[in-house]
């Protein structure tokens with residue numbers, strides 16, 4: 126019956142979509158209406174298809190009420206209502222308040238629920254049910270009931286034991302109570318979710334996004350929820366979760382994606398990234414901006430058409446004066462440029478007046494009726510005319526650009542890194558020097574954002590640039606507009622901004638109309654992705670322990686409402702610039718105003734593997750508690766020592782054996798970054814289809830990765846190679862090893878040349 130309804134809903138949405146797509150022409154308003162309809166119904170069709178599997182997964186039977194039969198609720202991935210029967214709910218969305226008892230009711234606090242049923246389906250057929258009787262009397266009779274705090278144990282264990290596919294799955298059918306509290310926590314303020322490996326932090330963060338969008342749809346779907354993950358591989362890993370939760374109003378990205386127009390995925394040494402992430406970079410960038418406001422040591426000659434090519438000399442003192450006035454205006458660098466221009470042009474106009482406007486006989490007692498008198502024969506109107514002309518002179522513009530250049534954030538940051546002199550002037554460590562042509566790295570993005578804030582790269586700048594282009598256009602009678610705007614898109618909102626009128630006036634009307642059409646067809650998430658100043662409705666950060674102080678500054682700017690969910694584990698911090706505690710990361714922005722929730726149960730890693738990881742955790746900090754595993758597999762991890770020379774062959778053998786053990790699941794091989802060249806060929810020889818690379822394909826049966834790449838991921842089986850080297854490769858090496866050891870859902874093997882790290886020796890008992 127429910128699938129019948131789903132089919133009808135989907136057919137309906139498809140029909141609407143086709144109608145919207147057939148519609149062409151009309152007024153701009155008609156077209157924009159068509160675009161929004163197309164987006165709406167495309168989303169709907171997508172959502173209805175995404176909930177096909179496991180549409181309905183739960184049922185709640187309530188206690189009979191006053192003699193009438195108890196209420197029955199079916200719980201599923203979306204809500205379905207009976208249109209012919211007063212919109213009676215047939216299926217209740219898992220995010221609706223009415224579904225909550227499905228996740229929270231226990232035998233001790235049954236919330237009126239008599240029985241909770243988990244329904245398993247394969248396509249459209251019910252394949253099994255698990256009942257939990259929450260009514261204590263009835264439990265007494267049947268001997269079946271809820272278990273120690275784990276709701277729906279059979280369904281949960283079957284989900285946890287299922288083979289991995291290389292893509293994360295949703296957990297709506299088996300969300301546990303402590304997770305439910307996080308998912309449905311209040312929208313406002315900063316919520317920190319701390320939890321050890323496998324406690325479901327990522328799953329919970331994604332379900333929280335879906336819940337918030339459902340509950341605050343109107344506000345959040347227009348302002349967009351931003352989800353930040355550690356790397357592109359991880360984003361691909363989680364990318365399937367939200368569509369299957371029927372949510373599309375979300376923007377997923379890494380730190381490297383958060384500066385529109387820049388793709389920042391180049392790697393760099395951890396030490397360099399750490400320096401770039403320090404809070405001190407704020408001062409470095411401010412100094413770098415000041416350094417670009419030049420005062421030369423010597424006067425500079427400026428040849429002027431107005432003087433038939435003769436030069437005037439612009440003195441350093443005059444330039445320093447103009448610079449100080451512009452600086453003291455309180456405006457940002459680019460926005461203060463007009464003040465600097467005015468000062469310099471004024472000074473130049475006086476120099477010109479001194480050259481052409483002096484009455485040579487003014488001091489001569491025989492010079493005429495009015496002598497002696499003011500030697501300046503030019504009046505204010507003449508000076509204004511001179512200033513106007515100077516503003517159009519190529520050499521004047523060139524000098525102004527040299528003395529106080531209008532800068533993009535990219536120019537400022539790349540220019541800084543490309544020059545020892547500039548780095549020194551800005552007080553930056555010289556290790557940051559690199560060629561101007563090397564690509565942008567994720568750690569550069571917060572610097573670009575900071576630079577944008579310091580430079581004042583905003584609409585006014587577009588206007589200044591447009592104005593200058595217009596001057597050149599007049600001067601050279603060429604299509605300057607194309608150059609200035611060819612690669613820019615005009616925001617629809619900007620249309621009403623009077624300051625921008627001079628820009629838009631310059632565009633041909635039909636071209637402008639076309640542009641507006643394009644931007645209104647974008648979804649809010651697409652527009653947010655393209656707009657550095659977008660204020661997101663809510664920001665969710667996963668693996669948040671890795672973020673540097675500079676990265677936090679950027680994220681806080683993107684979220685002025687401070688409505689955030691921050692998810693991570695300070696024991697897994699691998700990046701040198703990452704957080705040692707949540708307070709150190711957050712107190713600068715929301716001192717004492719963030720809430721902490723902890724997740725304590727490990728759903729991924731079985732007890733046997735966690736015992737090994739716990740030894741490593743104790744070595745990092747004896748006060749840290751590993752999360753409690755929810756299940757045991759009865760399979761102990763293996764440890765195998767070999768001579769260094771045999772390591773490649775031993776790895777190939779182990780990989781073959783473990784790939785077979787994984788059955789139709791996945792095997793992850795985690796190597797020290799420095800061992801790739803030596804070990805990967807052996808793996809590929811044994812298993813030619815193994816995935817390896819910058820962004821390895823996670824759905825491959827065998828995937829070879831570094832710890833950094835493996836962060837947040839999981840596999841049925843994992844082989845950790847050369848733990849000693851993993852520890853030694855980074856000052857946070859022990860944390861890395863802890864991450865590596867906690868990636869498996871079923872089996873773990875440790876292969877090592879030479880010796881094991883002390884923390885593992887103790888566990889193995891050697």
Ligand SMILES: Nc1ncnc2c1ncn2[C@@H]1O[C@H](COP(=O)(O)OP(=O)(O)OP(=O)(O)O)[C@@H](O)[C@H]1O
Pocket residue numbers: 281284285294295296299300301304320321322323324325326327328329694697728729836837838839867
């Ligand atoms: N309530 C649940 N029902 C079913 N599976 C769950 C549940 N909670 C977590 N899991 C599963 O446990 C595994 C670990 O979850 P997740 O990756 O979200 O953990 P994590 O805390 O982010 O781990 P890490 O810190 O190691 O990255 C996933 O496969 C997830 O689907």
